[in-house]
Amino acid sequence: MNQQCWCGRDDLHAWNTEYTMCRSCGTLIDNTSEYNAAYVENFCNPLYDQDYWYKKMLQEYQKIGCKNFDDVILYHFRERAAYWMHYLLKHLLPPATVIEIGCGVGTFAYWLRQLGFDVTATELNPAWRSFVRKKLAIEVSDYQLSSSPENCARYDAVFMMDVFEHLANPLDMTAALCNELKEDGIIMLQMPQVPDDAEYSRLLEQKASFLRYLLPGEHVRLYTVLAARRLMMRAGFRYMLFYPSIFHDDMFFIASRRPLKYYDDDMIRQTVLANPHAVAAYAALENFRRLVAQTQKNA
Numbered sequence: 001m002n003q004q005c006w007c008g009r010d011d012l013h014a015w016n017t018e019y020t021m022c023r024s025c026g027t028l029i030d031n032t033s034e035y036n037a038a039y040v041e042n043f044c045n046p047l048y049d050q051d052y053w054y055k056k057m058l059q060e061y062q063k064i065g066c067k068n069f070d071d072v073i074l075y076h077f078r079e080r081a082a083y084w085m086h087y088l089l090k091h092l093l094p095p096a097t098v099i100e101i102g103c104g105v106g107t108f109a110y111w112l113r114q115l116g117f118d119v120t121a122t123e124l125n126p127a128w129r130s131f132v133r134k135k136l137a138i139e140v141s142d143y144q145l146s147s148s149p150e151n152c153a154r155y156d157a158v159f160m161m162d163v164f165e166h167l168a169n170p171l172d173m174t175a176a177l178c179n180e181l182k183e184d185g186i187i188m189l190q191m192p193q194v195p196d197d198a199e200y201s202r203l204l205e206q207k208a209s210f211l212r213y214l215l216p217g218e219h220v221r222l223y224t225v226l227a228a229r230r231l232m233m234r235a236g237f238r239y240m241l242f243y244p245s246i247f248h249d250d251m252f253f254i255a256s257r258r259p260l261k262y263y264d265d266d267m268i269r270q271t272v273l274a275n276p277h278a279v280a281a282y283a284a285l286e287n288f289r290r291l292v293a294q295t296q297k298n299a
């Protein structure tokens with residue numbers, strides 16, 4: 001069993017047979033994984049071989065009606081990629097240099113590039129990188145944290161969407177990402193949210209949807225909002241803004257070392273549409289916003 005939380009406290013208790021909870025910050029720590037110390041960050045966790053996307057993830061998407069990856073890509077464009085873009089542009093406008101750690105099917109990175117961002121997309125598995133590269137004609141690389149000072153402070157934003165819960169050493173990774181960001185750079189994350197005062201037996205009784213996130217060996221750390229706040233603060237991100245998440249049991253936030261910038265809709269539109277290559281991508285986002293507004297009106 002892991003004897004210490006990322007927060008430094010060793011006041012841990014058995015939450016269920018697979019996870020330990022830190023009494024100080026509420027982080028759930030996977031105590032089963034033989035790869036707990038190896039983790040995803042060093043690219044040697046065999047869980048993330050090519051079957052991870054081709055079999056495991058595809059099976060997950062098939063449960064919601066996607067027959068193949070074409071369906072998954074279109075689903076992501078009309079759902080999470082649009083949602084994330086809507087909120088990102090309020091705080092960061094192109095041109096800017098950004099990196100997505102764990103780009104998945106690549107839709108968010110693709111859209112960012114269409115809007116005029118200089119994007120680095122990364123994924124773990126070489127076969128999967130090759131698939132996304134061919135499918136969306138975007139460059140997808142592996143990701144190595146930079147150790148050379150000249151490569152520091154090169155990004156305006158880092159995105160880790162549905163990735164953070166896979167990291168066993170979150171503080172090291174966040175500190176490393178902080179190093180890669182410009183002083184006023186932002187980090188944007190989406191991850192599962194451990195309910196406050198979560199007792200396993202009560203969640204079972206309630207058949208809580210959060211239980212689907214208990215994936216030992218894969219989701220090796222799960223965070224409360226308090227834990228996420230402390231972790232970001234510890235890594236130097238003093239300014240945090242939480243937005244509603246797409247799924248009610250996730251959290252979605254943007255953090256920075258400097259006060260966040262804010263752009264209104266006119267500013268966003270003017271800036272993006274000044275680039276003739278971004279018009280169609282912006283129109284797609286505008287269509288998404290109108291559809292959401294219409295749906296809310298009809299509700």
Ligand SMILES: [Zn+2]
Nearest residue numbers: 005007022025
């Ligand atoms: Zn803790």
